[in-house]
Amino acid sequence: AELVLPPTRSLVRARRSLAGLPGGGGTPLAAGLDVGGAVADTVRRQGDSPLLVVLTDGRANIGRDRQPGRPRAEADALLAAQNWRAEGYAALLVDTSPRSHPAAQALAQAMGARFLPLPYADSSVLSSAVKAAVSGTQGAERNWGAPGQVRA
Numbered sequence: 001a002e003l004v005l006p007p008t009r010s011l012v013r014a015r016r017s018l019a020g021l022p023g024g025g026g027t028p029l030a031a032g033l034d035v036g037g038a039v040a041d042t043v044r045r046q047g048d049s050p051l052l053v054v055l056t057d058g059r060a061n062i063g064r065d066r067q068p069g070r071p072r073a074e075a076d077a078l079l080a081a082q083n084w085r086a087e088g089y090a091a092l093l094v095d096t097s098p099r100s101h102p103a104a105q106a107l108a109q110a111m112g113a114r115f116l117p118l119p120y121a122d123s124s125v126l127s128s129a130v131k132a133a134v135s136g137t138q139g140a141e142r143n144w145g146a147p148g149q150v151r152a
Contacts, residue, residue: 001031007043007050026068029060029107030076033084040089051090051133054113057097058104074103081110092133094118094126 005017033054040050060073064080084091091113095104100117108115116129 001028001035003035003039007039007048026062027056027060027073028062028064028066029056029058029073030064030080031062033077033080033111034064037080037084037087037089040084040087044089049090051092051130052084052111052113053130053133054091054093054107054111055096055118056093056104056107057095057101058093058107059101060103077107078110081107081113085110085112090133092116092129094129 004021005013008014033052036052036054040052043050058077059070060077061070062068063072064076065072091108091111093104093108093111093113093115095101095108095115095117097104097118104117105115107113114129114133116126118126
């Protein structure tokens with residue numbers, strides 16, 4: 001996992017970074033959450049309130065030890081999510097699957113994150129979910145809740 005965009009309020013920088021992110025392949029999800037936690041800790045120490053926005057299908061397949069294997073990788077990801085929740089950081093998990101996947105829902109629950117299935121969201125819904133997460137309010141019917149991006 002690597003930090004590809006430090007926390008910023010620049011929508012232009014965020015768009016450029018998101019457009020260049022590849023998809024597919026190995027997913028060291030726990031490592032990505034760990035990096036996100038380190039960034040959030042830095043943001044918190046600077047006096048700000050971090051919000052982690054995770055775009056994932058929730059299906060980890062690379063463990064913290066960098067070895068492939070879905071069962072171990074998923075357990076590592078859930079542990080990382082629980083650590084995130086224990087730190088009290090706000091989070092929004094966007095399920096990028098074509099159909100909402102239980103692994104993403106379980107990860108969001110472990111993180112204490114608002115959950116947004118992407119197939120039902122356009123840019124305005126995603127924007128509203130982030131604003132709701134920042135303000136600490138619930139979205140209308142769904143449990144959804146700036147961008148520093150971590151690529152895992």
